[in-house]
Amino acid sequence: MSKAGAPSLTVDAAGLRVAVVAASWHDQVMGGLLDGARRALSGAGVTDVTEVRVPGSFELPVACARLARAGGYDALVALGVVIRGGTPHFDYVCSAATDGLTRVSVDTGIPVGFGVLTCDDEQQALDRAGLPGSGEDKGHEAAAAALATVVALRQVEGVRASA
Ligand code: DLZ
Numbered sequence: 001m002s003k004a005g006a007p008s009l010t011v012d013a014a015g016l017r018v019a020v021v022a023a024s025w026h027d028q029v030m031g032g033l034l035d036g037a038r039r040a041l042s043g044a045g046v047t048d049v050t051e052v053r054v055p056g057s058f059e060l061p062v063a064c065a066r067l068a069r070a071g072g073y074d075a076l077v078a079l080g081v082v083i084r085g086g087t088p089h090f091d092y093v094c095s096a097a098t099d100g101l102t103r104v105s106v107d108t109g110i111p112v113g114f115g116v117l118t119c120d121d122e123q124q125a126l127d128r129a130g131l132p133g134s135g136e137d138k139g140h141e142a143a144a145a146a147l148a149t150v151v152a153l154r155q156v157e158g159v160r161a162s163a
Pocket of ligand 1: 025037057083
């Protein structure tokens with residue numbers, strides 16, 4: 001996907017409680033994604049942040065589902081790095097993560113920022129990791145999207161409640 005057309009998402013999200021769930025594969029790229037998510041959260045005024053590490057991207061949906069159902073979180077941010085290898089494994093892990101995180105979000109009503117990179121090679125991942133020299137900052141984007149969704153829904157729900 002092209003980054004052309006990406007919105008600039010800046011919201012005041014002070015007071016929100018957020019969990020960041022991160023897989024553990026591809027350490028350098030994941031470090032960049034985590035730093036980007038942290039920057040987005042602190043820039044929006046979020047101070048109540050829980051970070052959870054899981055083994056791989058396949059485990060992101062179950063961890064997010066448990067946290068969402070435990071209650072208390074306004075938004076979740078899921079971070080993973082999946083790099084294509086020589087077998088169809090890549091497709092299964094990407095589908096499981098994507099479908100699973102979509103289900104968690106829709107079924108629980110808690111926005112889940114999707115920060116899972118699905119790349120053909122490591123260079124593509126580095127280009128999106130928010131590291132010095134990267135063109136994109138997908139950890140930041142995922143966290144900002146989750147916060148913006150919470151704030152947008154609260155505005156609509158607040159308007160309806162007072163109508
Ligand atoms: C097994 C595997 C492979 C080959 N590659 C990745 C990857 O690039 N990124 C990632 O996040 N996880 C990978 N995994 C691990 C799976 O996500 C999962 O942790 C294992 O299959 C155990 O359930």
